Amino acid sequence: MAVEAPRMARWFSRRDIDIYPRGWIQVGLLVMVIIANIVANYEGELAPVAPVLLPYLKLTLLGYGLIVGLTTMVSGIVSLLVGARFDRYGRTFFVALGTFVTSIAVFSMVLVHNTLDFIMVRLIMAVILGLVLPATTGLVRDFTPRVGRALGFGLWTFGPVGANFLAAGVAGATLPLFHDAWQSQFVIMGSVCFIISIAVAFLIRDLSPGLRAQIVHNHTEAQTAALRAREVKETVADPRLVYRSGRIWALAVGIVLFLLVYYFTTAFGPLYLSTVFKYPAAEAASIASYFWLANLGSLIVVGLVSDWLQLRKLFSFIGVIGVVVFMFFWVRLIGHPVPPSTMILYTSLQGVLLGIGFGPWMALYSENLEDIHPALQGTGWALWSFVQYVLAGFAGAITFLVVTGAGWAAWLDVCWVGVVVYGVLLFFGRGPWFHRPDRPSGIGRQSVS
Template sequence: MTLAPKERSLQNYPNEIPRRLYLALVVIITIALYYALYVGGGVAPLLLASLKLPFNEFVYIVAFGNLIGAFASLIAGLADRFGRANLVVYGLLLVGLLIAFVMPNVTTSDEWAVAFFAVSFVEGIILVATPALIRDFSPQMGRATAMGFWTIGPVLGSLTVSAITTLTLPITKTWQSAYQICGAIVLAIFILTFLFLKELSPNLRDQRMVNMRDRVLIELRAKGLDIAQSLRKPWQQMLRTDILISALGVSVLLLFYYTSVTFMLIYFVTVFHYSVHQANVIANWNWGVNAFALVIAGMLSDKMRVRKPFMIFGGLGALIVIYFFLKAAGTNASFETLAFLVAAQSFFVGFAYVSWMASYTETVEARNPALTATGLAIWGWILRVVVTVSFLSFPLVVSSVNPLLTAPYVIAAYKHALAAHIAPAPALLEALAGIKAAAAAAPAEWMNWFWICEAGIVFFLFSVFLMRGRWSPAAAKADEAAHDARVSAELAGLHAAASAR
């Protein structure tokens, strides 16, 4: 049995303007959610210092939050039965309340961790529900463009963090203000969502729509569609090699992205000795270019009717650029060079990721279009598990971060002792020695981590060959023409049968 919230359920496929407005609203929701999830990263050095939270513990908290999000993603597979919209609406409300009123008022690392876990749980659900809504409202021939705008959500969420932090932190000078501003914005978007978000009825969304010309046929089919039959044994239908490997492939492709979101500001502060403000300026270039690439790649992929060439182009480009980026560790590379390399890899990853999102939903649809949310739940679970494992592994590979983050406080204590003509304590001298050793080791350790990111891209490139879709635009165009002919024939048959009655 399929339940859907009737007050939010559309019984007819929307016209072009309402359809685009629903898509835009889902994108705005996604931006707000990821802004809330990533806001702590923009003030991480201040947050860790204020809560006396060691870097390793911070990493483990983030990792466990991702693990919670992974299992929340599996729960969101129920959106195939119970609908998507209410999961999004009330999840956004919960996140807004946590960010606005709970996280700015925590006083210990344990309190912050619990609040972060709650946000991660909700994010894991909406990670599945929002792309499912995008898929529902976008036929395959416009899918990459629509997914490009959805994929902007995490990117513009990251850009919003760096941009607002850049503007406000010099004034507020507190990490709490970043959460308060974010919470107010999320709650405002919740009100908009509560008033206007709708979703397709199950009979409409549980079909495969290639282009807008399919609309009439889909509405006619919906009147006799057996939803219960199509939803039987959902996990058995979706746990297939092409779905599993492609989801794993994109998850390891994004290792560098998740490193950028969580640790890159710390990388620039500890290795290149930039201020938090300077590091956020680089982040602005990173996310701004990525957002541009996502939209352009989506439009080009739809225009050429292919996905795989864009995935290969993006993967290879990112592989090359990250190589030059990792070689810059420990050198005197200029601020402009680093900003360019970060932005360039972000451009290529954008091309790969948006075309993958379109191809993945088409791969799921080829199995069963009624189980889109279940297929996306598998992707969400694998993605979060990969991120969890990578975060748990990060301190083992890059062990120098914690001494370098505490360096300003240790050095200040040492200078104070000298000024007071007090012999520095042995523990203080040991800490200074540890800082010196960490500074020497840091570049090589970060390079090792970036090599792991490179290996992830290589795996992604091989996984592309398992996915649905043509390599040739001419072959894809021929497929579309054949589909249109079948649709016309089926419509003619339905009209003839209706006339005979």
């Protein structure tokens, strides 16, 4: 115990670690990132209670879509404004502060009684998400070498996807117990978020600036990363290297277009199921939870295989083909009665295909950022957050304009076109299609392009 106590004291007294995390330390840090991401992403998980929340607030579908869309854009703007600071000052301050404030904001939803109250709480949550999302993606890259990164990012998606699954599952199980009182969900999740935020504040850590500036390809190199870090003179790079990269913009825009159907499901999934297929609110939330569960499973499986083969673009393109075929079928379900058990199967398949297209892309994107400069991960993920939230926010704002004017099928056709465009833009990314890459010469090299 005499040896362990000082070691534990050092852990709590220092915010940076100067040895590349391995084993249980790596697992523990990734767990902290995942649960922080769950808390931050809970700000958007209104979909399970939307069927009962909107009548209470006297909000139309169009008004709800505009609020969701515009507040989502705020997240993107915040990310872009703060992005370079994630690389200069580290990520953990933003994560710890963000999770705590989010837990308070979730509780405050209980006090919402009108549309203005709702907009104010949504704005607070949107600002926090804009801070936390790029910070957590940067941490996943920091804690995982390239061999293992797709799995790491697959685990990271337990944040946005896990928050959806948790919110939908809890709503499906507990809304009937509370007689469909939507306030119950925010008391339950606010309590969970607050406990998690305290754990994150005490346990989350940053890599030292020298370690963050390393490219680590595998766990063997992790052993020497700390030695190389001592020789690093420049731990900060010019963010314009990222902002001026055409392939980074192409990858960022492409994946957002691919995920239009994902964002639609996040914001409106249970509402869509209850409106189009006439499921009760609790049953619609339960059906939606299977989408997220299947999505999580596919992200883990495809992450493992993608890390083994190191073929990010191939797996992403397989996801494109799968989603294109599925969307052709999915649109034609509208207007036909579907038993709940069959709908569970359909939504699960959709979750699997989206996971195949998205998980390897995250590893591809982080590796393309590293090839520009390894110290610009926070900037790069902030750029993606900006593109994601601005485009997704715009999509959310016009969703019900399209639906009102042309029907649900018209919006799903928009999503289908987005998937096709992503398949084209995927060719701009650097990385092999069919041959596993050889280990590049020069350990921890930095390249600028």
